[in-house]
Each structure stands twice: as structure tokens, then as C-alpha cells.
Amino acid sequence: MYALIRPLIFLLPAETAHRLVMAVMRLLARTGLVALIRRDVSDPRLRTEVFGLRFDSPIGLAAGLDKDGEAVRGWEALGFGFVEVGTVTPRPQPGNPPPRLFRLREDAALVNRMGFNNHGAEAMARALASPHSRPLGVNLGKNKDTPLERAADDYLAAFRALADRGDYFVINVSSPNTPGLRSLQSVEALGEIVRPVLQARDGLTMRKPILVKLAPDLSNEDAIELARACETWGVDGLVVSNTTLRREGLRSNPALAAEAGGLSGAPVRARSTELIRVLAGATPLPIIGVGGVFDGREAYEKIRAGASLVQVYTGFIYGGPGTPSRIARELSDLLAKDGFPSVREAIGADQNRLK
Numbered sequence: 001m002y003a004l005i006r007p008l009i010f011l012l013p014a015e016t017a018h019r020l021v022m023a024v025m026r027l028l029a030r031t032g033l034v035a036l037i038r039r040d041v042s043d044p045r046l047r048t049e050v051f052g053l054r055f056d057s058p059i060g061l062a063a064g065l066d067k068d069g070e071a072v073r074g075w076e077a078l079g080f081g082f083v084e085v086g087t088v089t090p091r092p093q094p095g096n097p098p099p100r101l102f103r104l105r106e107d108a109a110l111v112n113r114m115g116f117n118n119h120g121a122e123a124m125a126r127a128l129a130s131p132h133s134r135p136l137g138v139n140l141g142k143n144k145d146t147p148l149e150r151a152a153d154d155y156l157a158a159f160r161a162l163a164d165r166g167d168y169f170v171i172n173v174s175s176p177n178t179p180g181l182r183s184l185q186s187v188e189a190l191g192e193i194v195r196p197v198l199q200a201r202d203g204l205t206m207r208k209p210i211l212v213k214l215a216p217d218l219s220n221e222d223a224i225e226l227a228r229a230c231e232t233w234g235v236d237g238l239v240v241s242n243t244t245l246r247r248e249g250l251r252s253n254p255a256l257a258a259e260a261g262g263l264s265g266a267p268v269r270a271r272s273t274e275l276i277r278v279l280a281g282a283t284p285l286p287i288i289g290v291g292g293v294f295d296g297r298e299a300y301e302k303i304r305a306g307a308s309l310v311q312v313y314t315g316f317i318y319g320g321p322g323t324p325s326r327i328a329r330e331l332s333d334l335l336a337k338d339g340f341p342s343v344r345e346a347i348g349a350d351q352n353r354l355k
């Protein structure tokens with residue numbers, strides 16, 4: 001069905017198509033119509049538990065699609081086993097001027113420089129007031145006009161405003177579209193952001209896992225150093241990875257490929273999986289693997305490399321509403337074929353083989 005509609009959707013500029021999808025999903029999420037899109041992903045083989053949360057499926061929606069948390073029930077109905085909303089900043093901000101989202105079709109990729117357009121933490125708290133049924137992550141960022149030296153205040157403010165709404169939280173220091181943000185990926189700068197959030201978290205009655213999302217453009221050595229520091233501070237997990245600034249080997253129109261912003265989809269797949277493998281070998285922290293997953297085999301590769309959960313963004317844009325349930329089904333078949341009774345047994349299977 002989506003194969004028929006996609007060419008029409010792809011006639012629209014990328015951000016217009018995104019707005020249309022969000023409008024439909026918002027409508028479905030707010031009404032009983034959500035039943036129309038419900039897909040079943042109940043499969044004992046896919047059930048798992050990570051950082052104290054239970055998941056019916058390890059395939060989740062990555063941050064950046066539902067920036068304001070407006071359609072959570074819709075994503076759940078499509079069969080995502082968990083949903084990450086955001087990036088949310090404490091105060092609303094418009095993001096960069098359009099155009100800021102581009103399709104690189106020949107590369108099964110997107111380039112975006114959205115720049116954390118969002119309605120702010122208070123609006124998200126209102127949007128998330130109604131209950132959700134699957135684990136919900138909230139991805140936290142800083143406002144563009146907050147000086148880098150005050151970045152920690154923004155992460156803490158956004159966390160405080162949403163602490164009782166999310167089930168886990170992600171400190172995002174890896175988006176390429178907020179000037180200087182990635183410079184916060186040093187042990188010193190990251191520590192100053194992470195420690196106050198962990199302290200605030202420790203004062204809550206419910207334990208909320210705190211994760212850190214990393215860029216694929218870090219060297220393996222720097223990423224390992226950061227991951228080990230995260231472990232020492234008491235961070236609960238890593239999200240690997242965000243979009244890349246690299247542009248090697250693309251086949252799309254060079255003008256499109258040269259657009260400023262983060263590249264996602266197929267071209268980031270191999271590097272993201274490699275970084276997962278490197279980090280899973282260096283730290284016991286659970287990893288959410290993300291980058292270029294379009295099918296069950298690609299999700300399985302990330303799990304075998306060491307990811308406990310997998311997220312999808314660009315694969316969903318190209319694959320449509322059936323994507324999360326299809327990936328889950330394909331993953332389950334691959335696990336069965338290789339004799340894994342549950343997804344948990346397959347995590348890091350390639351690590352053990354390498355050792």
C-alpha cells in the first residue's frame with residue numbers, strides 16, 4: 001500500500017511530507033481511529049528487558065521524528081516497541097530556516113539541519129500528559145541561544161520539566177545542527193552536563209535511566225573514553241549513533257549531498273554498527289543501536305554487534321507505516337533460524353565470536 005502512496009508523498013518537499021505525516025499521526029493518536037493502524041508485534045522471542053524497562057519489541061522510533069511528543073499512541077499502534085521523543089529544549093525555538101530537510105533517494109538517505117525546532121519542555125509535558133503503553137524516551141537538548149558554558153542548565157531544566165513523563169532520558173550532545181553542541185562530547189564538558197542530571201535523577205522516587213547519545217564521527221578512542229567516563233558517572237546506557245557529517249561515496253546529486261547538516265540512513269549504517277561493536281567490547285553499558293536500519297537483517301547485525309535495542313528513523317521514511325512490524329517479524333525469523341530463543345541471547349553474539 002505504502003509502495004503506491006510513497007511516490008506521491010515523495011513529490012512533496014521533504015519537510016512538507018513530514019508535516020503531513022505528523023498531522024495524520026496526531027489525529028490518529030488523539031482519536032479512536034488509532035485502532036485502524038494497530039499492528040501486533042507480540043512475539044515472546046522479541047520480549048526483552050533493558051535498564052530495568054520491559055520491551056515487547058526491541059525496535060523503537062528514533063528521536064527527531066516526533067519532536068514534541070504529539071503522536072506517541074500512534075507510533076505505539078504501528079508496532080514500535082518503544083518511542084523516543086524530542087529533541088526537546090527548555091524553551092521553544094523555531095530551528096533553522098527552511099529548506100532544512102533533503103532526500104538523497106539514490107543513497108536511501110536524508111540530510112537534515114532542522115536545528116532542534118520544538119515547542120519547548122512545558123508544551124511537551126502537556127502533550128505527554130495522557131498515558132502511554134510502551135517505554136517512552138525523552139531526548140534532551142540545549143537551546144541555540146544558551147551559551148555553551150551554560151549548557152548544563154538547559155539539560156537539567158528540560159529533565160526537571162519532564163522527569164515524570166518519560167521512562168528514560170537521553171542527553172543529546174551529538175546533533176550537528178546546534179553550533180558547538182558536539183564540542184560537549186569531551187569527558188570534561190559532558191561530565192558537567194551529566195552529573196547534575198544524574199544527581200536530580202537520584203532524588204526521584206522512580207528510577208529513570210539516563211543515556212548519552214554519541215556521534216558516529218568520534219574516533220573509536222574518543223568514543224571509548226567517553227563511554228568509560230559515562231560508566232563511572234553512573235550513566236545507564238548509550239545511544240549509538242546520531243547522524244554523520246561525512247559524505248563519502250554518495251551517488252545522489254552532488255548539490256544535494258553537499259547540503260549542510262547530518263546525513264542519516266544507509267550511508268551511516270556501517271559506521272554506526274562498527275561503533276556499537278567497539279563500544280560494546282569496551283563497556284558493559286547497554287546500547288541502543290541506530291543508523292541505517294531498513295530491515296530485520298540490519299537490526300539483527302546491530303544486535304549481534306552489541307546493541308540491546310535498535311531504533312529507526314530514515315528506514316521508516318522510506319519504508320512507511322508497515323516498517324516497525326515488518327522489521328520485528330524479520331528479526332524474529334532470523335533469531336529463530338540461528339536458534340536464539342530470545343533477542344537477549346543474540347546481543348553481542350558477534351563480540352563473543354571475535355573474542
Ligand SMILES: Cc1cc2nc3c(=O)[nH]c(=O)nc-3n(C[C@H](O)[C@H](O)[C@H](O)COP(=O)(O)O)c2cc1C
Pocket residue numbers: 062063064065067086087101110112114116139172175213241242243263264265266268290291292293311312313314315
Ligand atoms: C530529520 C531528522 C531529524 C532528527 N532529529 C534528531 C533530534 O532532534 N535528536 C536526535 O537525537 N537525533 C535526531 N535525528 C537523528 C536520528 O535520531 C538518528 O540518530 C539518525 O538519523 C540515524 O538513524 P537513521 O539512519 O535510522 O535515520 C534526526 C534525524 C533526522 C533524519
